[in-house]
Amino acid sequence: MALFGLGKTRESLLGKLSRAVVGRSTVDEDTLDALEEALVSADVGVDTAVSLVEAVQERVAKDKYLGEEELKAHIRETLIASMSGQPSGPIALHSPGPHVTLVVGVNGVGKTTSIGKLASYYKGQGKKVLLGAADTFRAAAVDQLKIWAERVDVPIVEKGMNTDPAAVAYAAVEEGNRSQADLIIVDTAGRLHNKVNLMNELSKIKRVMEKVIPDAPHEVLLVLDASTGQNAVQQAIEFSKVTHVSGLVLTKMDGTAKGGVALAIAAKLNIPVRFVGIGEGVNDLVPFDAEAYINALFA
Numbered sequence: 001m002a003l004f005g006l007g008k009t010r011e012s013l014l015g016k017l018s019r020a021v022v023g024r025s026t027v028d029e030d031t032l033d034a035l036e037e038a039l040v041s042a043d044v045g046v047d048t049a050v051s052l053v054e055a056v057q058e059r060v061a062k063d064k065y066l067g068e069e070e071l072k073a074h075i076r077e078t079l080i081a082s083m084s085g086q087p088s089g090p091i092a093l094h095s096p097g098p099h100v101t102l103v104v105g106v107n108g109v110g111k112t113t114s115i116g117k118l119a120s121y122y123k124g125q126g127k128k129v130l131l132g133a134a135d136t137f138r139a140a141a142v143d144q145l146k147i148w149a150e151r152v153d154v155p156i157v158e159k160g161m162n163t164d165p166a167a168v169a170y171a172a173v174e175e176g177n178r179s180q181a182d183l184i185i186v187d188t189a190g191r192l193h194n195k196v197n198l199m200n201e202l203s204k205i206k207r208v209m210e211k212v213i214p215d216a217p218h219e220v221l222l223v224l225d226a227s228t229g230q231n232a233v234q235q236a237i238e239f240s241k242v243t244h245v246s247g248l249v250l251t252k253m254d255g256t257a258k259g260g261v262a263l264a265i266a267a268k269l270n271i272p273v274r275f276v277g278i279g280e281g282v283n284d285l286v287p288f289d290a291e292a293y294i295n296a297l298f299a
Contacts, residue, residue, distance in 0.1 A: 009260060010297055013042040017075075018068055027060045027071075035071075042297075043229040045264030052078055076298045079263065083290040087272045090287050091219060091247065093127065093183060098176045100184045100209060100216035102169075103249075104202070104239060105223035107138060107190035110251035110277060114223050115185050116148025117285035118249075118275070122183050123154060124283075130179065132172025132186035133158035134165040134205065145187055151282065155179075165189060165201060170208040177212055186217070192238055199242040219246050221274060226250045226261050233264050240269060249285070251277035262293060 016038030032053050039049035055078045056071065063070075093099035101118075105111040112135070119129045131149050133156060135141040142158050149156035157172040169186050176184035188205065191198055209216040222245045224232040232250070239245055250262055253276045262273050273288040 007254070009042055010299065013038055013260070013297060014072070016041065017072060022068065027056065032057065039260070042260035043233075043264055044260035045230075045233065045267055048082075048260075048263050048267045051082075072298050076294055079294045079297075080291055083263070083266060083294065086266050086270070086290060088274070088288045088290045089272075090274055093122075094215075094218040097180070097182045098130075098173070098184050098213065099182065099218050100173060100176070100186070100213060101219045101221055102186050102188060102202075102205065102209075102217040103221050103223060104188050104243065104245070105190050105249075106192050106235060109190070109223050109225040109228075109235075111135075111190055111223040112141060112144045112148065112187060114249050114251060114275070114277060114285060115145065115187055116152055117277070117282060118185055118221075119148065119154050120152045120282045121275075121285060121287075123152060127182040128180070129154045129183045129185065130172065130176045130181040131156040132169055132176075132184060134168040134172070135187045135189045136161050136163045136165050136168060137189045137191070141187070141189075166204045166208045169205045170212065173209045173212045173216060192235070195238070195242050202243045220244055221247050221249055222271075223249045223251060224261075224265075225252050226276075227252045229261055230264070232261050233268055236265050236269055236271065240271070245271055247272050247274040249273075249275045249277070250288075254278045254284075260297070262288070266290075 036049050036053045039052060040046060052075055059074055103111060103115055119131060122129050131145060131154060133142045133145045142161055146156055157175050159168050172184055172186055220243055222236060222239050224235055248271055250273055275285050276288050278284050278286060
């Protein structure tokens with residue numbers, strides 16, 4: 001339950017669900033409206049909220065009245081069923097290695113920190129990890145990643161600020177290949193205001209990587225701040241327009257009442273959530289498990 005740091009989301013959602021049904025002998029339009037509002041406020045997404053309310057309506061038509069516990073159990077079961085075909089958690093690393101992961105996301109979402117925690121996670125799995133500092137436009141981005149590399153004790157390839165990101169990416173993949181790393185994680189600049197430039201830059205990075213490892217990158221992870229709710233969904237939509245996003249990392253899940261955003265993104269874009277951030281510590285990035293996440297919401 002604590003695994004996903006969903007305390008605030010859980011309290012908000014269950015509190016509103018409880019108020020929606022307390023003292024009622026029937027589930028009427030007012031109850032259904034209150035239920036929909038509770039779900040939307042947790043940022044599960046309007047589409048998901050509407051489908052859940054419709055499922056409750058169908059159940060009520062058969063069983064007449066759902067008590068509070070029955071209502072929560074029904075919503076939980078419906079959500080688990082809706083996520084059952086959706087993959088989640090880390091993918092198997094490309095074998096034989098190196099496995100190349102490109103990390104994208106706007107500034108301020110915890111991208112560089114997430115890369116450091118990813119390195120720690122995989123190193124803890126016994127993997128040889130190398131970092132590439134290709135976010136060369138943001139002040140202190142390279143320095144921040146160097147600090148994480150030292151903290152986690154993994155090597156890093158960097159060429160300082162204002163250098164060509166593709167040159168850094170190429171050097172990182174080349175070095176990872178030479179040193180037989182299991183995993184190469186490459187940071188990129190967090191800009192979305194000029195989509196054409198971002199698309200060109202990511203395309204160039206991919207092209208130079210392929211010169212060393214033909215099918216690189218094997219994974220493109222988009223880092224999103226869960227506390228921004230529907231804005232995170234919009235960022236996922238926009239990044240999906242400029243590059244193929246194969247997985248998500250949701251940060252700051254522990255500090256928000258909008259933790260339902262994972263459900264909204266899954267419903268809207270069908271992009272798997274790979275990891276979630278639940279705190280500031282080096283080990284506070286954990287693999288995402290859809291069923292455990294939903295159970296934690298209703299614990």
